[in-house]
Amino acid sequence: xxxxxxxxxxxxxxxxxxxxxxxxxxxxxxxxxxxxxxxxxxxxxxxxxxxxxxxxxxxxxxxxxxxxxxxxxxxxxxxxxxxxxxxxxxxxxxxxxxxxxxxxxxxxxxxxxxxxxxxxxxxxxxxxxxxxxxxxxxxxxxxxxxxxxxxxxxxxxxxxxxxxxxxxxxxxxxxxxxxxxxxxxxxxxxxxxxxxxxxxxxxxxxxxxxxxxxxxxxxxxxxxxxxxxxxxxxxxxxxxxxxxxxxxxxxxxxxxxxxxxxxxxxxxxxxxxxxxxxxxxxxxxxxxxxxxxxxxxxxxxxxxxxxxxxxxxxxxxxxxxxxxxxxxxxxxxx
Amino acid sequence: xxxxxxxxxxxxxxxxxxxxxxxxxxxxxxxxxxxxxxxxxxxxxxxxxxxxxxxxxxxxxxxxxxxxxxxxxxxxxxxxxxxxxxxxxxxxxxxxxxxxxxxxxxxxxxxxxxxxxxxxxxxxxxxxxxxxxxxxxxxxxxxxxxxxxxxxxxxxxxxxxxxxxxxxxxxxxxxxxxxxxxxxxxxxxxxxxxxxxxxxxxxxxxxxxxxxxxxxxxxxxxxxxxxxxxxxxxxxxxxxxxxxxxxxxxxxxxxxxxxxxxxxxxxxxxxxxxxxxxxxxxxxxxxxxxxxxxxxxxxxxx
Numbered sequence: 001x002x003x004x005x006x007x008x009x010x011x012x013x014x015x016x017x018x019x020x021x022x023x024x025x026x027x028x029x030x031x032x033x034x035x036x037x038x039x040x041x042x043x044x045x046x047x048x049x050x051x052x053x054x055x056x057x058x059x060x061x062x063x064x065x066x067x068x069x070x071x072x073x074x075x076x077x078x079x080x081x082x083x084x085x086x087x088x089x090x091x092x093x094x095x096x097x098x099x100x101x102x103x104x105x106x107x108x109x110x111x112x113x114x115x116x117x118x119x120x121x122x123x124x125x126x127x128x129x130x131x132x133x134x135x136x137x138x139x140x141x142x143x144x145x146x147x148x149x150x151x152x153x154x155x156x157x158x159x160x161x162x163x164x165x166x167x168x169x170x171x172x173x174x175x176x177x178x179x180x181x182x183x184x185x186x187x188x189x190x191x192x193x194x195x196x197x198x199x200x201x202x203x204x205x206x207x208x209x210x211x212x213x214x215x216x217x218x219x220x221x222x223x224x225x226x227x228x229x230x231x232x233x234x235x236x237x238x239x240x241x242x243x244x245x246x247x248x249x250x251x252x253x254x255x256x257x258x259x260x261x262x263x264x265x266x267x268x269x270x271x272x273x274x275x276x277x278x279x280x281x282x283x284x285x286x287x288x289x290x291x292x293x294x295x296x297x298x299x300x301x302x303x304x305x306x307x308x309x310x311x312x313x314x315x316x317x318x319x320x321x322x323x324x325x326x327x328x329x330x331x332x333x334x
Numbered sequence: 335x336x337x338x339x340x341x342x343x344x345x346x347x348x349x350x351x352x353x354x355x356x357x358x359x360x361x362x363x364x365x366x367x368x369x370x371x372x373x374x375x376x377x378x379x380x381x382x383x384x385x386x387x388x389x390x391x392x393x394x395x396x397x398x399x400x401x402x403x404x405x406x407x408x409x410x411x412x413x414x415x416x417x418x419x420x421x422x423x424x425x426x427x428x429x430x431x432x433x434x435x436x437x438x439x440x441x442x443x444x445x446x447x448x449x450x451x452x453x454x455x456x457x458x459x460x461x462x463x464x465x466x467x468x469x470x471x472x473x474x475x476x477x478x479x480x481x482x483x484x485x486x487x488x489x490x491x492x493x494x495x496x497x498x499x500x501x502x503x504x505x506x507x508x509x510x511x512x513x514x515x516x517x518x519x520x521x522x523x524x525x526x527x528x529x530x531x532x533x534x535x536x537x538x539x540x541x542x543x544x545x546x547x548x549x550x551x552x553x554x555x556x557x558x559x560x561x562x563x564x565x566x567x568x569x570x571x572x573x574x575x576x577x578x579x580x581x582x583x584x585x586x587x588x589x590x591x592x593x594x595x596x597x598x599x600x601x602x603x604x605x606x607x608x609x610x611x612x613x614x615x616x617x618x619x620x621x622x623x624x625x626x627x628x629x630x631x632x633x634x635x636x
Contacts, residue, residue: 029461035539039454040466042447043514050507051473054484061483071487130379133372146619147380153618154387155568157586158607162390165600170403172389204386212622265477268570272590288479293486293575300483307479314475 062091062305068298084301091305105284105306112264112283115199119266120259122203124252127210132244134211135218145215152208160272163201164188194274194281202269206262210255217251218244253325257318264314284310387611394604402600416605426606428581429588432498433567436584439502440566441559444509448558449551452517453543457529473511478571481507489576496578504572509562516561520554521547560621567614585610 064084072082095105130148134141151159166172167187174184185193221244229239270286276294284306292303393401396408397415420426454460455467485504486495494500524547532542548555567585574587583591589610592603 033458033460036454036458036460036463039450039458039539039543043451043470043510044466046447046506046510047469047473050503050510051476051481054481054488054507057488058480058484061487073490130376133376136372138369138372138376141376144376144380148376148383149619149622150383150387150615153615153622154611155564155586155614157568157570157589158390158611159386161589161603161607162386165393165402165604166386166389168402172405204382208383261475265475267478268568268586271570285477285479288477289482289571292479292483300487303479304483307477307481307483310477311472311475311480314477315472318471318475 058304059308061301062308063088064301065090066300068296068300071300091301092309095302095305095309104287107280108282108284108287111195111281112285115195115283116260116263118199119202119206119263120256122199123206123210123259123263124256126203126207128214128248130207130211131214131218132240134215145212148211149208151204152212156205156268157272159205160201160269163197163204164273167197188274188277191278191280194278198270198273198281201273202263202266205269206259210259213251213255214248217248221247257321260317261314265310390604390611391608394601394608396601399599399601402604416601417609420602420605420609424602424606425581425583425588426609429583429585432577432582433584433586435498436501436505436573437563437566439498440505440509441563443502443506444513444562445555445559447506447510448513448517449548449555450543451514453521453547455514456518456521457526458539470511470514473508474515476508482572482575485572486575495576496582498582501573501576501584504576505562505566505569509566512565513558513562516558517551517554520551520557524550556621560617564614564618 063086065087066082066084070082070084073080095101098104134145134148138144167174169186169188173187177184185196187193187197225243225247226239229243234242264283265285266283267285267289270281270283271289274281276290279290282290288303288306288310291299291306392408393405394416395412395414396402396405397411397413401408455463455470481504485507489495489500489504492500494503528546528550529542532546533539537545569584570586573584574590577583577587580588580591585606589603589606592599592606
């Protein structure tokens with residue numbers, strides 16, 4: 001990255017010999033940086049009010065037994081006060097190693113990991129393959145690109161309904177499979193096929209983003225590198241391995257991280273495909289939603305606890321990911 | 335099915351240049367077989383990409399709610415009845431209004447608030463900078479479940495459930511940090527010399543930002559605006575939980591309301607889906623190239 005004007009003045013700890021007093025330092029700090037602080041204030045306020053406060057409140061809820069029967073609510077003119085009580089870490093203990101913890105948490109956890117890994121791998125490989133094809137001189141490649149971006153352009157909630165029509169029992173996919181004398185699975189009823197269908201639909205939705213990002217990355221690789229490699233007698237595979245892949249590294253690391261975060265939290269696809277009908281195909285996010293809003297009584301405390309656990313998993317993962325990138329001298333683009 | 339496209343593309347390219355050793359080929363020229371295979375794969379991929387959408391359009395022309403099960407019959411009785419019914423007898427325009435109010439509200443607030451922050455984190459290094467960036471990144475990974483329960487409680491305390499303002503506020507919690515990230519990436523691509531020149535000429539940092547950088551950053555601002563608009567437009571979880579009266583549904587929720595427990599009006603649903611998808615896709619096509627640059631600006635430009 002380039003060095004910015006104010007970046008140059010950012011000094012490291014202990015660079016200056018005589019350290020002024022604390023008040024002095026605060027004052028200097030303030031004078032030097034008040035512009036920056038003034039500029040980030042609006043976002044800081046929004047984050048504080050709309051993110052931090054609910055988050056803290058949410059953490060507090062996870063330490064209680066709040067559900068829709070004992071929280072404060074107003075029915076008609078009657079106001080009923082909250083009666084839930086503080087129960088400490090019981091929710092977490094119950095989720096992680098309670099009686100039916102495997103069925104409620106760990107099975108969903110494993111499926112979430114599998115789901116994320118498979119989806120992101122498929123997104124990336126197919127996206128890269130298509131980007132490579134589109135990056136060569138080819139008649140009509142603009143048209144291809146426009147068509148291939150289509151799944152991204154249509155809002156997810158629309159495409160998922162389209163897929164549901166196709167996957168329904170007598171829908172076009174099963175009709176076609178029947179015509180070919182292949183077995184026609186119950187896509188929307190059987191757990192395995194539900195999962196299969198969910199991955200398929202999510203892959204269909206997610207490939208265009210990868211494809212377009214990687215195409216951008218490919219186009220920014222210097223053509224002279226390929227010429228030089230060809231001069232040295234590198235085969236196409238070697239050029240791909242030693243020029244293309246390293247050239248894509250920073251784009252790749254960014255889109256893969258984004259992809260993992262988005263897929264891990266993918267709500268719309270699973271929720272719209274199955275609603276409440278597929279308890280075993282739910283990933284943790286949709287399961288947490290189900291606990292908090294998809295059943296009666298609504299279990300606010302457990303739902304929030306799932307949310308916090310999910311966030312923790314992602315934060316831990318991202319920290320390791322960044323550390324791993326830094327070790328390999330790579331920058332995260334975002 | 336589409337997995338194979340990626341694999342075969344990798345195996346195709348190495349074999350292609352090995353042929354025709356006598357002729358001098360320029361880089362990018364390919365053998366006939368190679369380009370045939372490329373076209374083949376791209377055509378298959380395009381069909382896979384197009385088919386679900388075309389199918390939806392096709393189904394929307396069938397007048398019966400179970401036509402999707404025997405689509406062959408649609409050819410004989412194709413009509414636009416579904417469309418006229420949706421436009422005349424459903425809450426379509428209410429949903430359109432809600433979707434637009436909520437998405438535009440989020441966009442305006444998000445971009446306005448995020449712009450200065452994007453600039454500050456792009457140009458200035460202040461104590462707490464790294465932590466602040468980390469917070470912005472972390473807010474990207476909030477699963478819906480983290481904020482939904484407390485937000486629901488807060489908004490119902492404030493009587494903001496089932497109100498546009500409530501939903502806009504909820505969306506701002508993701509749109510604002512998101513726009514700040516996006517804009518930081520864009521500001522990073524504007525040469526720092528411009529700021530220096532402005533500062534030398536006696537502008538304050540605010541002045542530099544407002545007079546020099548903002549006008550230059552219009553494309554970046556547009557990208558941030560498009561992105562927050564599209565995310566707010568397509569959001570499902572909060573919208574379906576926080577909007578209770580069916581005139582205030584956004585499209586994402588309204589579309590689900592065609593399928594209730596006792597009745598599924600799939601023909602109307604398909605027509606509505608097409609009506610929503612067409613303008614949004616057109617809009618998206620106009621901006622998609624910029625969207626990617628905005629998202630991965632730092633990455634592609636190194």
